[in-house]
Amino acid sequence: MTLLQAQRAKDNGVYVFAVGVGKDVNDQELLGIASGPESVIKVNTYEELRENELQDKLIDWTCEAGEKTTLPPVPPNVQCEKKKADIMFAIDQSTSIGNRKNFRIELDFVNSLIKELDVASDQTRIGAVVFSDDSERRLELRDGINRETVIDTIQKFKYGEGNTYIGKAFADMREGFLPAKGGRPGLVPQIAVLITDGAATDQNTNAKPEADKLKNSGVEIFAIGVKGADRKDLERYASRPSNVFFVDDLNALNTISDAVLTELCE
16 A cells, blocks of 8 residues: 555545554554554564464454544545536547456446546546547537436447557547537636556657647646556656556455545535
């Protein structure tokens, strides 16, 4: 767990214990991860973790922490209920995704976010592009104004293969945010959400410049990376560090839904 991940967990009401084993543990990092100094545990060997006294102490501390811990006062779905925005998703369908089943995991993740949004013509509008060798806008913002219809449309997206031309996806979204496509620049926040599992094929020629053009047009970029994605590239694309999320497996996307929604609906 990184310091940023720990802070997000704590911000969402999670009480975090940090256990360090051995002499080379970074004390400051443990303190940064834990909910407080009293939540830091250090032992010299892994064998010490098996001692009954330590296990009993952990159980007692966990029960005490549970009594003190409270959940955030406003859950993400309530925060997003009256959010007005234009949100476009860029969904990776390159060969590295693997197959239709894995592609569907991406679609399910996107739809899990959309289910928490107030989708309507005068509230949040949804658009989507799918990219590999090329990018295709399969849902325009002007059409993404009914939650059930949007979810059904995205669920029916077909899987393709190819390389990972992220720059083309950014360019495609930039056009999709224009008024002619149903965008509302200057009237509501415009948000682009990139989901990819690989490094950009066009990183050295197009991806970063197109990300900059998108941001310069007033769009806030979120970047969600899976396994083979380049974390540093995602950080270059995103509008700010807290807009970057990374998971080691497609199946873990559902574990970051609440965190993504919290940032989306700020």
